[in-house]
Amino acid sequence: MRQDRIALAAIAVVIPLAMVATIYTGSQPQGQTGTPAKNKLRVVTSFYPLYDFASHIAGNRANVSSLIPPGIEPHEWEPTLNDVRRVGDADILIINGAGFEGWSRGIGAKTLVNTTEGLDLTQNGGQDHTTGVNPHIWLDPIFAKHQVDMMRAAFARADPANADYYDENAKKFSAELDALDSSIRQDLISCKKSDFISFHDAFKWFAQRYGLVQHSIQGISPEGEILPQKIQETVNLARSLGLKVIYSENLVDSRLSDVIASEIPGAKVLVLSPIEGISNTEKANGIGYIEKMKENVASLKEGLECTQ
The missing domain is CATH 3.40.50.1980 (Nitrogenase molybdenum iron protein domain)
Structure with a gap:
């Protein structure tokens, strides 16, 4: 692995993406009347x-x-x-x-x-x-x-x-x-692999529910510094498991995942969202928790090499 690239990624603090900071608020559907x-x-x-x-x-x-x-x-x-x-x-x-x-x-x-x-x-x-x-x-x-x-x-x-x-x-x-x-359960039944590498340790309960094995780059929080040793360990783990997808998230900078994927021949980065927030555009388009979960499953199916 090129040590200069590892060192650069190690000292970079994961930066949340800058997005419009407005408050989620509920709204009454058109045509409905309710409590004043x-x-x-x-x-x-x-x-x-x-x-x-x-x-x-x-x-x-x-x-x-x-x-x-x-x-x-x-x-x-x-x-x-x-x-x-x-x-x-x-x-x-x-x-x-x-x-x-x-x-x-x-x-x-x-x-x-x-x-x-x-x-x-x-x-x-x-x-x-x-x-x-x-x-x-x-x-x-x-x-x-x-x-x-x-x-x-x-x-x-x-x-x-x-x-x-x-x-x-x-x-x-x-x-x-x-x-x-x-x-x-139906979507994941045909997967060749059960291991995946998430950005942070957000999918423990999901993995346990569906018989998968989560590995993560970061701990319970996605923020903080990553040591070069951890990056190398993640690269070695992905190679040993034959994983070609490294997951990033929608609210953090993807550069760390990009660096890891660049050290694995044929690997790429996909988003696996912990659904800790959505964008204003997604909200305006009616995308919610259910839809985001389905997007996650689609990303997982590619990384787990599912045939369905």
């Missing part, structure tokens, strides 16, 4: 996948927004004073939990919903002994159903007059998640 705006439940979610889930449950009976704007990598994000005020004004703050939102402690939410509560994330390799429990449960559709149910229950408690409405919406979206789970 001043009486609607006010729900703030920490970041994109929870916003997507909560919006499906809320329909036109609650206002849902996300604290972390589009295009912002959420692992190291910290709230501003304005964000703290927004949380204080909201009826519910929904977080992922499992240590993902360290800033949520003491933020002053009226009701805090931890969507990983009730899950044992220390079993079957869920515990990372360096940085703690792996929080990326939303990438497992079955765990995502648990998150949806936690939200549904919180909505119903806060707004009992619309409890049946929230229950029905949650039921419909959970059925979509079941269908997604079934389609993923």
Whole structure:
């Protein structure tokens, strides 16, 4: 390996891509009438996948927004004073939990919903002994159903007059998640390989659910410096496993993945999104969690050399 290229990649800090920083906000579908705006439940979610889930449950009976704007990598994000005020004004703050939102402690939410509560994330390799429990449960559709149910229950408690409405919406979206789970299993049934190299350790639960083996360039967070030894180890691993795809992400600079792929004959870089945020363009085009998961499966099928 050319040491100068490795050293250059090693000292480069992964930089989140600059994108327009506007707030995800819920909107009432055209032609629908619901609870008057001043009486609607006010729900703030920490970041994109929870916003997507909560919006499906809320329909036109609650206002849902996300604290972390589009295009912002959420692992190291910290709230501003304005964000703290927004949380204080909201009826519910929904977080992922499992240590993902360290800033949520003491933020002053009226009701805090931890969507990983009730899950044992220390079993079957869920515990990372360096940085703690792996929080990326939303990438497992079955765990995502648990998150949806936690939200549904919180909505119903806060707004009992619309409890049946929230229950029905949650039921419909959970059925979509079941269908997604079934389609993923079908899509991956013909794959020649089971190993893949993600950019950061976001796909532990996804891999465990579908019988795959995730290796990652970075740890639980995609940000930080990578040592030359780690780059060389990743190159050697990809060569030994016969992998021709190195995955990057949509919210980080792809140069590190590019350098690794350049050292592997015939390799290329594809995006495998942890779905920690989407762009304004994607949102405007109606692309959400389900669609992003399907895009991920398409990328994985190429790297895993699936025949279907």
